Amino acid sequence: MSLFNKSLFNLELRGKMITVAMGSSLLLAGCGGSSSDNNTADNTEDLRSFEISVHNVTANQPFSPIAVILHSTGYQAWIDGEAASTALELLAEEGDNSSLLTEASLHDAYLASQTGTGVIGPGQNESVQFEVDAQNGVSVSVVSMLVNTNDAYTGINAAALTALNTGESMSVKAPVWDAGTESNTEAAGTIPGPADNAGEGFNAERSDQSDRIRFHSGVVSSDDGLSTSVLSAEHRFDNPSAMITITRLN
Ligand SMILES: [Ca+2]
Numbered sequence: 109m110s111l112f113n114k115s116l117f118n119l120e121l122r123g124k125m126i127t128v129a130m131g132s133s134l135l136l137a138g139c140g141g142s143s144s145d146n147n148t149a150d151n152t153e154d155l156r157s158f159e160i161s162v163h164n165v166t167a168n169q170p171f172s173p174i175a176v177i178l179h180s181t182g183y184q185a186w187i188d189g190e191a192a193s194t195a196l197e198l199l200a201e202e203g204d205n206s207s208l209l210t211e212a213s214l215h216d217a218y219l220a221s222q223t224g225t226g227v228i229g230p231g232q233n234e235s236v237q238f239e240v241d242a243q244n245g246v247s248v249s250v251v252s253m254l255v256n257t258n259d260a261y262t263g264i265n266a267a268a269l270t271a272l273n274t275g276e277s278m279s280v281k282a283p284v285w286d287a288g289t290e291s292n293t294e295a296a297g298t299i300p301g302p303a304d305n306a307g308e309g310f311n312a313e314r315s316d317q318s319d320r321i322r323f324h325s326g327v328v329s330s331d332d333g334l335s336t337s338v339l340s341a342e343h344r345f346d347n348p349s350a351m352i353t354i355t356r357l358n
């Protein structure tokens with residue numbers, strides 16, 4: 109089992125655990141005897157439900173299982189131009205979202221999170237739904253690796269959803285980011301996706317010269333003169349790599 113496949117296996121287990129935990133939370137909310145129509149002094153909840161749908165629009169860059177986090181103001185999965193956290197490095201190099209989700213769950217601004225159920229292939233999409241208490245505001249962050257790269261990822265960084273009315277949607281064209289933690293060699297043995305069978309995922313050494321998050325400059329590929337690249341023209345990408353649609357359900 110390659111590192112990537114092993115990560116997916118662990119993620120699927122984790123996904124089930126998170127789903128159970130969320131279900132329990134919703135059940136407890138329902139048993140409290142209050143509803144959004146009950147304007148008692150004690151009822152300060154502002155329950156809102158959202159659907160987040162991630163559509164892969166690349167030619168041949170499968171997405172690792174998505175990490176989707178709902179939170180109030182203050183949480184950021186990354187900061188442009190600054191060094192990636194180790195949790196983001198793990199996701200961007202190996203597609204393993206477990207540390208990022210754990211870190212988010214410990215943040216004061218955390219509301220809820222889910223992992224995707226598996227890889228989202230080119231042309232495919234996956235949707236997840238949430239119900240959260242939005243009384244302190246609600247934003248969404250989404251992170252997923254482009255697995256036929258060294259350390260590229262896509263997503264949304266703390267997009268505010270508070271102004272969305274019931275039934276309204278917003279769409280985000282998500283660009284590709286370079287985590288800045290691994291050099292973009294495209295070389296055999298360095299890429300966890302299917303373009304490089306059994307390539308290495310996470311390596312704690314920060315071999316990228318910059319060690320800062322920035323827009324990804326794209327892959328070169330063997331078709332464009334990088335003879336040591338395991339990638340070909342079909343692995344190129346241009347922005348956006350994902351269309352992410354958020355709908356407020358109620
Ligand atoms: Ca890089």
Ligand SMILES: [Ca+2]
Nearest residue numbers: 289311312313
């Ligand atoms: Ca590294």
